[in-house]
Amino acid sequence: xxxxxxxxxxxxxxxxxxxxxxxxxxxxxxxxxxxxxxxxxxxxxxxxxxxxxxxxxxxxxxxxxxxxxxxxxxxxxxxxxxxxxxxxxxxxxxxxxxxxxxxxxxxxxxxxxxxxxxxxxxxxxxxxxxxxxxxxxxxxxxxxxxxxxxxxxxxxxxxxxxxxxxxxxxxxxxxxxxxxxxxxxxxxxxxxxxxxxxxxxxxxxxxxxxx
Amino acid sequence: xxxxxxxxxxxxxxxxxxxxxxxxxxxxxxxxxxxxxxxxxxxxxxxxxxxxxxxxxxxxxxxxxxxxxxxxxxxxxxxxxxxxxxxxxxxxxxxxxxxxxxxxxxxxxxxxxxxxxxxxxxxxxxxxxxxxxxxxxxxxxxxxxxxxxxxxxxxxxxxxxxxxxxxxxxxxxxxxxxxxxxxxxxxxxxxxxxxxxxxxxxxxxxxxxxxxxxxxxxxxxxxxxxxxxxxxxxxxxxxxxxxxxxxxxxxxxxxxxxxxxxxxxxxxxxxxxxxxxxxxxxxxxxxxxxxxxxxxxxxxxxxxxxxxxxxxxx
Numbered sequence: 001x002x003x004x005x006x007x008x009x010x011x012x013x014x015x016x017x018x019x020x021x022x023x024x025x026x027x028x029x030x031x032x033x034x035x036x037x038x039x040x041x042x043x044x045x046x047x048x049x050x051x052x053x054x055x056x057x058x059x060x061x062x063x064x065x066x067x068x069x070x071x072x073x074x075x076x077x078x079x080x081x082x083x084x085x086x087x088x089x090x091x092x093x094x095x096x097x098x099x100x101x102x103x104x105x106x107x108x109x110x111x112x113x114x115x116x117x118x119x120x121x122x123x124x125x126x127x128x129x130x131x132x133x134x135x136x137x138x139x140x141x142x143x144x145x146x147x148x149x150x151x152x153x154x155x156x157x158x159x160x161x162x163x164x165x166x167x168x169x170x171x172x173x174x175x176x177x178x179x180x181x182x183x184x185x186x187x188x189x190x191x192x193x194x195x196x197x198x199x200x201x202x203x204x205x206x207x208x209x210x211x
Numbered sequence: 212x213x214x215x216x217x218x219x220x221x222x223x224x225x226x227x228x229x230x231x232x233x234x235x236x237x238x239x240x241x242x243x244x245x246x247x248x249x250x251x252x253x254x255x256x257x258x259x260x261x262x263x264x265x266x267x268x269x270x271x272x273x274x275x276x277x278x279x280x281x282x283x284x285x286x287x288x289x290x291x292x293x294x295x296x297x298x299x300x301x302x303x304x305x306x307x308x309x310x311x312x313x314x315x316x317x318x319x320x321x322x323x324x325x326x327x328x329x330x331x332x333x334x335x336x337x338x339x340x341x342x343x344x345x346x347x348x349x350x351x352x353x354x355x356x357x358x359x360x361x362x363x364x365x366x367x368x369x370x371x372x373x374x375x376x377x378x379x380x381x382x383x384x385x386x387x388x389x390x391x392x393x394x395x396x397x398x399x400x401x402x403x404x405x406x407x408x409x410x411x412x413x414x415x416x417x418x419x420x421x422x423x424x425x426x427x428x429x430x431x432x433x434x435x436x437x438x439x440x441x442x443x444x445x446x447x448x449x450x451x452x453x454x455x456x457x458x459x460x461x462x463x464x465x466x467x468x469x470x471x472x473x474x475x476x477x478x479x480x481x482x483x484x485x486x487x488x489x490x491x492x493x494x495x496x497x498x499x500x501x502x503x504x505x506x507x508x509x510x511x512x513x514x515x516x517x518x519x520x521x522x523x524x525x
Binding site for chain 1: 267268269288289290291292293295297299301303304305306307312316317318319320321322323324362
């Protein structure tokens with residue numbers, strides 16, 4: 001009996017384990033982004049949005065939806081992936097991963113796959129929540145999903161590195177807080193300044209969902 | 212490959228130097244026979260856990276090779292690791308996972324298809340069946356340890372490593388653990404365990420290896436080692452110092468210490484008659500009084516010291 005060249009069952013075990021952890025923490029995993037999004041709409045959508053003009057023919061409230069999705073996608077991806085691999089390191093259960101017939105690629109695939117799935121679910125839940133507040137029209141659903149998947153995977157891979165690098169939970173928080181949270185804000189700022197002078201010239205925001 | 216005369220694990224020239232500069236292993240050569248229970252004895256920091264960790268894939272060796280059941284643990288790690296189960300020293304568990312899920316997870320990690328029947332049998336054997344739906348943090352320390360064993364056995368390994376299986380375990384559970392190890396051996400599993408309790412090695416092992424400061428200083432059948440370990444020493448603090456040992460006491464292997472104020476008697480603690488009662492009777496007949504007495508069993512520590520000094524001398 002010789003072991004297979006690819007331990008698909010091992011990858012699946014990690015994926016299932018991580019998704020199970022997500023279900024167990026469903027309340028914090030889903031409620032927090034939903035509440036945050038709702039607050040964003042109350043603050044930006046209602047308070048500021050009513051004074052804003054349309055951007056490239058899109059109402060301000062709808063215009064910020066992709067931005068909110070991406071913001072959550074970035075932070076959730078990094079948080080989920082870094083936490084996912086840091087937990088076994090912290091509790092010591094990583095011994096089992098290391099002693100299992102799993103390659104580094106398979107381990108990453110299991111953890112990053114689960115983390116990317118989670119953050120995509122969160123992004124889609126935000127989209128659904130936003131739909132309750134503003135009119136969201138998705139022009140290219142397939143492109144949108146592909147884009148979400150690519151961004152989620154990229155940031156989850158980065159999160160995995162953070163989880164391996166971090167020596168404690170404090171360091172685990174540093175990257176999302178200092179680098180990731182500010183960067184979409186600055187990106188949003190630059191997008192807006194590019195949009196403002198000539199609204200018609202650049203109507204597409206970061207994902208092609210609200211154009 | 213399944214030739215029974217061939218060792219199930221062969222370790223040759225294994226060294227490990229940590230980044231801190233610590234030389235944890237200094238060229239270990241060891242062969243584990245198929246189906247035996249091998250006890251690795253040594254004081255804390257001797258390199259026991261490092262040796263186990265290398266074989267199980269947790270630590271990369273600096274040099275040397277390990278072949279497990281015919282598979283090199285680095286070049287052919289998938290095959291090698293699927294033959295090995297590890298129960299680490301610390302109770303590392305996923306606190307919020309139910310017992311059944313965590314054991315099934317381990318089986319999955321090792322690439323085995325789900326087999327609820329086998330997991331049930333395993334949990335029943337370890338008296339965990341009633342607790343299959345309990346989450347890990349609700350379990351007692353002893354139960355957690357049994358779950359760790361269930362996890363290690365979930366993929367039906369041929370080789371099982373138990374790192375300090377009875378550290379911090381009460382007497383009853385220790386007995387259970389010993390019985391379990393014997394049952395596993397009967398089912399054909401080769402078992403390597405580390406311990407610093409001599410009675411544990413005595414109870415369980417077929418062969419014993421002694422490791423000290425990263426070197427395997429002795430590998431012997433248990434019976435041979437026990438002979439060396441069996442010496443006991445009785446020390447009597449005499450009421451009156453003596454100039455020499457009275458000839459009436461020459462039947463016993465006694466000598467005077469501490470300027471004649473201490474009488475030392477070395478005897479075989481495993482023999483049926485220690486000779487102590489007759490010695491004391493003879494002393495009282497002779498009117499030799501003593502203020503205090505104590506016995507001392509040559510500890511593992513003494514054996515290490517002896518072995519190391521012997522090695523240096525040779």
